[in-house]
Amino acid sequence: MAEKTIDIASPILSRNERLADQLRQRFNETNTYVINVLSSPGSGKTTTILGTNERLRDKAGLRCAVIEGDIASDVDAITMKEAGMPAIQINTGGLCHLEGNMIMEAVDAFDQAVGLENIDVIFIENVGNLVCPVDFDLGENLSIMILSVPEGDDKPIKYPGIFQHAGAQLLNKVDVAPAFDFDMDRYTKTLDDLNPQAPRFAVSARKGEGMDAWCDWLIGQIEQARA
Template sequence: MCDTCGCQLHEHHHHDTKVVEVNRSLLEANQKQAESNRHHIEHMGAVAINLISSPGSGKTTLLERTIDELKASCSIGVIEGDIETERDADRIRAKGVPAVQLTTGGACHLDAPMVHGGLHVLEHFAKGRPLDLIFIENVGNLVCPATFDLGEHRRVVLLSTPEGSDKPAKYPATFKSADLMLITKVDLLPHFDFSVEEAAGQARALKPELEIITLSATTGDGFAGWLAYLRGLLAQRTAHEH
C-alpha cells in the first residue's frame, strides 16, 4: 500500500478477493478513459507525453527549457499534476503557454479521468489555438504513476544524478513501462556518486529497447537529443495524418 494515498495497485500479492476485484475494476475504468483521452488528443492534432519521476528530478525545469527552445516552431500545452499548490503551473504560464494545474489532494498519481478534465480546460486556455505537444507532468513518484495510463503517446521517466543510479532496479515497473529515460542534471555528475553506465545497464536489463538520453536543462548539455526526439514525434504525427 502506498503511504501517500493508500493505493494498493503495485506489485503486491493480495489475498483479499474484494480488494483485487476493486483494483481490477478501477484499472479497467481508467484504461477505458485513457483510450478516450488518446482519441481526444489525436483529434486535437497533438502528441501527448507523460513525464514521470521522483520529486525534484527536474521535470518543470526540463519543460521550461523545452518551451524556450520549441515555442517558436510548435504550440505547447501543459497539464501539471501536484498534491497541492499551483507553483509549477505558474512557472509554465510565465513562459507564455497554457497550463492546467491538477491538484490531487493527497493522491500520489494522476489518473485518466483527471486528465480528461484537464484536457477540456487546456483547450479552453488555448483559446482555439491548435496544440502540437501536450506534456503531462505527473505527481512526483516512481511507484503509482506506472500503473495508470493517462492517454499519452509516450511515457518518459526522469532519473536525476542526485538520486543515485540504482533507481531502475528499485522501481522496475516504472522503467519497464517507459518509452524513454532521461538522465537529468548531468552537470552535477562530478559532485555525486552516480554511474550513467550502471543506470543505463539496469534500465535496459528491464527493457532492452528503452531509449536513453543524458542531459542538463541548466547548461543545455545533451538537450539537442531531447529536442530531436520531440521533433521526431511531431514528424511521425504529420506523416500519419497524411
C-alpha cells in the same frame, strides 16, 4: 461463512482505460501529441519541460501546453504560465498519481480557453512518484522517465517497473555528476536489462547540455505520429 476478497483495483483501472481510450481518440482528432512525464520529486521535471518547450517552439514552431499534477500548490503552473505556456493545475489532495478523469477535465478546460486544436503538444507533469503512475494510462503518445544524478544509479534496480514502462529515458543534472557517486556503468547495464529499446539522453536541463539531442529526437517522434 467463506472468506471473500473484493478487488477494487480492477473496476478503477477498467474505468481509467475507457477514459484513456476516449482521450486518445480526442488527441488524434486534434493532432495533439501528449507526453506523460514521470519521475520522483526533485528530478527536474519542470525545468526539463521548460527547456523542451523552448526548443520545440524555436526549432519546429510547436505550440505547447502543460498539465501540472501535484499533491498541493500551484507553483509549477504559475512558472509555466510565466514562460508563456497554457497551464492547468491538478491538485490530487494526497493521491499519488494522475488519472484519466482528471486529464479529461484539464483537456476540457484547455479546449474552452484556447481550443485543443491550437495545442500541438501537451506535457503531463505527473505526481512525483516512482510506483503508482505506471498503472494509469492517460491517453498519451509517449511516457518519459527523468532520473537525476543526485538520486543515485540504483533507482532502476529499486523501481524497475517505471523504467521498463518509459518510451525514453532522461538522465538529468549530469553537470553535477562529479559531486556525486553515480556509477554510470551500473546505471547503463541495469537499463540494458530492463528496457534496451528506449533511447537515452544525458542532459542538464538547467544548463542546456544534451537538450538539443533530446528535442531533435522528440520532434522526429511528433512528426512521425502526425504522418
